[in-house]
Structure formats: C-alpha cells, structure tokens
Amino acid sequence: MPWWDLGSLSRLKNFSGLFQDVSSKKPEISAVNSDSFTPIDLPLIGHREDENKMQEVQLGSHTVRSHGMTVARTHMHDWVILMLLGLIVVILNVIHPFYRFVGKDMMTDLKYPLKSNTVPVWAIPMYAVALPIAIFFIVYFRRRDVYDLHHAILGLLFSVLITGVITDAIKDAVGRPRPDFFWRCFPDGKDVYDQLGNVVCHGKKSVIKEGHKSFPSGHTSWSFAGLGFLSLYLSGKIKVFDRKGHVAKLCIVFLPLLFASLVGVSRVDDYWHHWQDVFAGGLLGFIVASFCYLQFFPPPYHAQGWGPYAYFQVLEESRSVTQAATIVNGSNVQVTEARVENQEDETSIHGCMGLSLAHNSGSALEELESGRR
DSSP states (O other), X not given: OOHHHHHHHHHHHHHHHXXXXXXXXXHHHHHHHHHHTOXXXXXXXXXXXXXXXXXXXXXXXXOHHXXXXXXXXXXXXXXXXXXXXXXHHHHHHHSOOOOOOOOGGGGGGSOOOOOOXXXXXXXXXXXXXXXXXXXXXXXXXXXXXXXXXXXXXXXHHHHHHHHHHHHHHXXXXXXXXXXXXXXXXXXXXXXXXXTTSOXXXXXXXXXXXXXXXXXXXXXXXXXXXXXXXXXXXXXXXXXXXXXXXXXXXHHHHHHHHHHHHHHHHHHHHTTSSOHHHXXXXXXXXXXXXXXXXXXXXXXXXXXXXXXXXXXXXXXXXXXXXXXXXXXXXXXXXXXXXXXXXXXXXXXXXXXXXXXXXXXXXXXXXXXXXXXXX
C-alpha cells in the first residue's frame, strides 16, 4: 500500500477517536445540568423565598388600607344581594301573615299569660351581629388579613339575613298562633267565635298580627345564625380539632352556642313560642350559618381551617410566581454552563486536531525525505 494511503488511514482513525470522545462527553454535560434544575429538586434558596413570601402575607401585606377596596369591588355583587335580602326582610315583616283557623277547643294550649320579652328585639343585632364583628376586628388587628375580615363579615351578614328571610317567610306562610294567643285576641278574657267556630278577635291589630307568627322562632334562628357562625369561626381560628386533646378549646366554641340556646329557652319561658318553634328555629339558623361559613372558610377540622380560601389562593399565587422565577434563573444558569462546557470542548477538540495534524504531517515529511535519500 502506498505511504499516502497509510497516512490517510491513520488520520481518519485519529479523527474518529476524537469525535467519539467528544460525543460521549456532551450527553453527560446535559444530563448533569437537567438533573440539577428539576422542579422537584429546587435549590434551598427557592424554598426560603417561599417561606419569606408566606411570612410577608401573614404579617400584613394585605390590609384594609392596601387591598380593602379591591376585595370589596371583587364582591360587589355579593353586597348588592345582601342589601336586597335586607329589603326582603323588611317587606316580610310588614305584610300580614296567614290567619289560621283557631277554634274554641284549640284554646286549651293557647291560654298562657301574655308576658314581655326577656330578650328584647333590639338586643338581637347586638349579640348576633355586632359582637361577632367586634371579634373579627380583634383577629384582624392581630393578623392584618383583609381577606379574613371581609369574608367573615360578609359571611356573617349573609348567614343572618338569609336566615331572616327564610324564618319570616315561613312565619307568614304558616301563621301558627303563639301560646299566648288567647290574651292577644281577647284582652278582656271574653272569647267570641263566629258561626264556623273561628275566633273573632277584638284586641289590638298589631298584637293580633304578631300572635300569628309563632313558627319558627325568629329570636332563636337569628341567634344561631349569628352565634353559630361565630362558633365555627372561633373553632377554626383556635384550631379546636388539631388532635392535640385540648378540651378547654371546646368551652370557647360552645359558649356562643350556649348563649343562643338560652335565648331559645327564654322564648318558651316567655310563652311566645312552642318548643317545636324553638327547635326548628335553632336548627334552621345553624344550618344556614354552616353553609355560609363554608363558602368562605375551610371546615374547622381541616388542616387549613384557620384561614379563608382567599388567603391560601393568594399564598399559592405568590408561591407559583416565586417558583417560576427560580426555574427561569435555573434555566439561565444551565444555558450558561452548557455554553462554557461547549466552548471548552471545542477548544480541546481543535487543540487535539492541531496536534494530530502536526504529528501526521511531520511523519509524512520524514518518510518523503527518507525515500529520496
């Protein structure tokens, strides 16, 4: 074989060896870079940034002054519906209820004495609305979370007003006489009946009208709607169901429910309601309070039951932004390292190729000179 064929063969072997080394190194570089910046194995800096972001939200980055108007505008339609519910409550109290037939033989259970209210009507919004809102503000001044304050107030008002609409609507539709109906209808004690046996009342019209609104108890339903919502709110805030066995926390949660129950008992003691009215009113108020509470807050037994849904949504959005920034920074570092590695590989390749060419050309010159000699 001629000498130039041998030289060409040796040069091809050297080049193929060099390219095999280079091709075997590049996948190792990309594998290392891709594994070091996966979303699962993020750097510790990213986790620290998430924790710092969480602390910023907890320490009051969303206050009434900074985000109050934004939150209120987001729930503008809810506030409009709330005002509509208040108007409906007023209308239901103005219209006359259904005047049910009351015969003489039915008066046996309706001759209880006419007494005043132990719990006056004006006191209901004080303990069922104003007291819970005051507690909501106390929690806000400690946590500075406008989402918690806004949603707690909105949920409480919805709970009370929805309960009021349902209660007054049933009152007007049923028209059940109160236990003291006899003395409302016949203040002088002289009962009068028509040809069908129905009562012919000669008492004050407003008193008679109120005497047909026994079922269900409005005092009880409003009390359980407001204080029941407060009980659920407190159970979530103090983490009653954290499985640590702090039974003393239950006393705090049961206190509003106990007060609401005593209000219901007072309605029976005052002979304004039958026990069935009180039981139905309390059940109705607490069910509505539970539904309204779960619209804005996780269940109290949930691990995140101490905060509203909106709070965790903001926290998740901030965490997603932080993770996206971390991934972008990691990809930039990956590209930079890959470029540096590629430059180093190209330099080594060209250097090896230069040495190989110089070596092969030198051997060829030596063979040529030796052949001439």
